[in-house]
Amino acid sequence: MLRVTVDLFSGRENPRWTVDFDQALRLLQTIATAPDVIEHADPGTLGLGYRGLLVDLISDDLYREVRLPTSFRILSKAGRGSTVVEQILRTVESHPVAIDLKDVKWDELRQFVIRADREFKYTFPNPKYIDPDWIQKIIELITKYLEWLRKGGCKHEEIPFDPAFWNGPAHVGANNCYNFASNRRTDTFAQPGRASGQPAPVIDCAHVKAAAIADGLVQAPPCPPDDQAPRYLVALVQAPVFSPSWPHPDYHWYRRCSDGFWAHKPGGTPARSYDNSGNTVYDPETCDRGPYTNFCGYFYTQKKMVVS
Numbered sequence: 001m002l003r004v005t006v007d008l009f010s011g012r013e014n015p016r017w018t019v020d021f022d023q024a025l026r027l028l029q030t031i032a033t034a035p036d037v038i039e040h041a042d043p044g045t046l047g048l049g050y051r052g053l054l055v056d057l058i059s060d061d062l063y064r065e066v067r068l069p070t071s072f073r074i075l076s077k078a079g080r081g082s083t084v085v086e087q088i089l090r091t092v093e094s095h096p097v098a099i100d101l102k103d104v105k106w107d108e109l110r111q112f113v114i115r116a117d118r119e120f121k122y123t124f125p126n127p128k129y130i131d132p133d134w135i136q137k138i139i140e141l142i143t144k145y146l147e148w149l150r151k152g153g154c155k156h157e158e159i160p161f162d163p164a165f166w167n168g169p170a171h172v173g174a175n176n177c178y179n180f181a182s183n184r185r186t187d188t189f190a191q192p193g194r195a196s197g198q199p200a201p202v203i204d205c206a207h208v209k210a211a212a213i214a215d216g217l218v219q220a221p222p223c224p225p226d227d228q229a230p231r232y233l234v235a236l237v238q239a240p241v242f243s244p245s246w247p248h249p250d251y252h253w254y255r256r257c258s259d260g261f262w263a264h265k266p267g268g269t270p271a272r273s274y275d276n277s278g279n280t281v282y283d284p285e286t287c288d289r290g291p292y293t294n295f296c297g298y299f300y301t302q303k304k305m306v307v308s
Contacts, residue, residue, distance in 0.1 A: 001059045002027065004088055006113060007051040007073070008242065010177045010252040010266045010292075012203065013189055019091045021061065027087055028057075028066040031074075037084045039075035043269040044167075047276035048252060048290035049242065051075075051269065053088055053113065089113060112246030146221065150298040154223030157230040158258035159183075166271040173268035178212075180265035181234040181253035184307045189268070192251075195308040203249040205238050205296035212236070216305030219297060228302035232256065235284040236296040243291075252292050254284040262287075 002024035005016040019027065031037060039052055046052070052075035057063050063070060074085060166172065166180060174187040184190065193199035193211025200207035209219070217234075218224045224231045233256040241247045254264040257273070262281040265271040274280055275287040285295050 002062065003056040003058050004091065005054040005056070007046075007054050007267065007269075008049070008246075009250040010048060011191070011208075012250050014267065017092050018058070021059075023091050024057075024062055025065055027091065028062060028068055030087060031055075031084060032066050032068055034080045034084060035068075037074055037081040038069075039073040041073075041075070043073070044272055045278075046266075046269060047288075048266050048292055049239075049276070050113070051266075053085065055088070085113060112243055149220040149223065152233050152256065152298070154220045154300060155226070155231070156224075156233050156300055158232070158256055159230070161257040161259050161261070161263045161271075161273055163263075163271045166265060172270055175265065176267050177251075177253040177265050178307060180263070180271055181232070181255045182215075182217075182301050182305060182307050183230075183232055183255070184305075186308055188308050190307040192307075195306040203238070203251060204240075205236065205294055208238065208251045209236060209296055209299075212299065215307055216302050218300045218302060220300065224300050224302045228304060230301075230303065232301045234299050234301060235262070236299065237284065237289055237292040238294040238296055239291040240294055241291075250292070251296075252289070254281065 001021060002019040003016060004019060005014050008014055043051065052073045054071070054073055057068070057070045074081065074088070166175060166185065171185055171187060174189060175185055176189050178190045178192060179185055179188075182190070191199060191211075192208050193214050196211075196214040196216075198211055198214040200211040209217075213219065218231075235254045235256075237252050237254075239250045239252070241249060252264065252266065254262045257263050259273070260282070261273050262284050263271060263273040264281070264284075276290045277288040279287065281287045
């Protein structure tokens, strides 16, 4: 059998399905005649957003029939690559998508993957100038103070970025951005609210934030107390939709490290300290986040926080 995964989300589990032997064999025979459609890029360079189709051989009978790698990625979006992608996607019509996305439609999935592009570019508007009236000045000072607390003004701890802890083959695919931000390697692809029994019913800033707070996250003020150390400073962002043809939102988390930058882990890909443009993340609000255009705020983890 064969497993196909659309490597798309960071926080949520990706759409995936299995393909039976006969369909899988025909598919692999096509790929074997066009090996150039296999993408050899390091997954750590692919960033946030669409990262192609992952194909995994999950039975050795197929490996004996067609000598292809047991796991590979396809990202080609033109020519022969588009034909192969189309053939792979058609296998979903006879196999249910194995995640809780009941409203996923075949044509919606096909349109998104065919048109997906890893190069998302957005501009970030500058904040509006506040009227210098004295009442507005007081409001501005209070606002700045509260924002300072949220952005790291509370006493908190920072540790060095340690990608080796997250990127080993036994753990890289089983942990996501929420695992990394909370510094809990559960190997369960953790979801906000699952440990507390209050998962987010809708994937948007308000509901994902509420679900994580139910797990023990804090949005200052007030600041988390000293007995809850280590308290890590984290940031939440959200992709409202990935494209008109794929209207399914996702979320993503960053964690501040003692090295002076922020690090993150997009889904089951390696943890890293750079953004979609390859630049070190010094500010999660203004870095290149691809389709994750909504900035949801800063938070602190606590010792008592539990994720699963």
